[in-house]
Amino acid sequence: MNTFPLGKRNVHRVGFGAMQLPGRGAFGPPRDRAEALAVVRRAVELGVDHIDTAQYYGPDVANEILRSALYPYPSQLVFVSKVGARRDGKGAWLPAQKPEELRAGVLDNLRALGVDRLHAVNLRLHSKSAPKALDAQLDTMIAMRDEGLIGGIGxxxxxxxxxxxxxxRTEIVCVQNPFNIVDQQSRPVLDLCLERGIAFVPFFPLGAAFGRERVLGHPWVTAVAQRLGATPAQVALAWILAVAPNTLLIPGTASLGHLEENVAAGRLVLDEEARVALGLPGAA
Known part of the structure; x- marks a missing residue:
């Protein structure tokens, strides 16, 4: 399957994450603005129709780059953002979970991107919210969907x-959780999403900044990559696509070379030997 429903739209399963467009740690201006703009434009040229972003990437940087690179947007392009966080002056990630903060976050995204509606917005949960607190947050998200500010809730x-x-309480169109070949703690969430027909969008598919070597240096990954003539990153991304039909990738980069490599992972076929080696479901 090359596509999967994200709310009311089918999107290609390899998308693009805007988190790495700003500076190091998703904070401050990009290292090379010209290349950041080129990466975004090339992603769309390669068929990417699903871009994940957030106003607090930068903050205010990722969305500005997306708008500068792509506006007026191609009709097939889907923007998914998230709310529930903010940054301080040093780049620390802080919660912004109050209903008024969630609404402000959506409005900020709309203004920065220059659109009237976001295809979907994820509510980022920072901790184990009390049920009543989560209900209040969902009430706000539902109200914004009913107003037409967002198309779907994630x-x-x-x-x-x-x-x-x-x-x-409501329809959920996607869930974003950390997930990769060495960190599968969200497997029960993935399974529930698959059961309900919900898109599951792993972040850190190649591992977080301090865990990339665990993924890219994993002996199963490196062995399969060498045999298939692929890179370890391509194998790790292809593994996620092969785990379940409802997984969508949003690998982020500010490098044209890495972008081409990531998109090509969607065309990498894991044969039966690779599937067995990587412990994929259905392998002999």
């Missing part, structure tokens, strides 16, 4: 209990 950093609570 969750980020959610466990199965939180996802079930949200599903009891």
């Amino acid at each position: 969750l980020s950093n959610a466990d199965t209990e939180q996802l079930r609570q949200a599903l009891g």
Whole structure:
């Protein structure tokens, strides 16, 4: 399957994450603005139709680059953003979970991107929210969807209990959780999403900044990459696509070379030997 529904739109399963467009740690201006703009434009040329972003990437940097590179936007392009966080002057990640902060976050995204509506917005959960607090947050997200500001509601950093609570209140179109070949703690959430037909969008598919070597240096990954003539990153991304049909990739980069490599991972075929080596479901 080359596509999967993200709300009411089918999107290609390899998208693009805007988190690395700003400076180091998603903070401050880009290292090379011209290349950041070129990366975004090339992603769309390569068929990417799903871009994940957030106003607090920078802050205010990723969305400005996206708008500068792509506006007026191609009709097929889907923007998914997230709210529930903010940055301080040193780049620390802080919660912004109050209903008024969630609304302000959506409005900021709309203004920065120059659009009237976001295809979907993820509610980023920072900790184990009390059920009443999550209900209040969902009320705000539902109200914004009813107003037409957002097309669908997603969750980020959610466990199965939180996802079930949200599903009891409203439709959920996607869930973003950390997930890769060495960190599969979100497998129960992925399974629930698959059962309900919800897109599961792993972040840190190649590992977080301090965990990339665990993924890219994993002996199964490196062995398969060498045999198939691929890079370890391509194998790790192809593994996520092969785990379940509802996974969508949003690998981020500010490098044209890495962008080409990431998109090509969507065309990498993991044969039966590779599937067995990587422990994929259905392998002999």
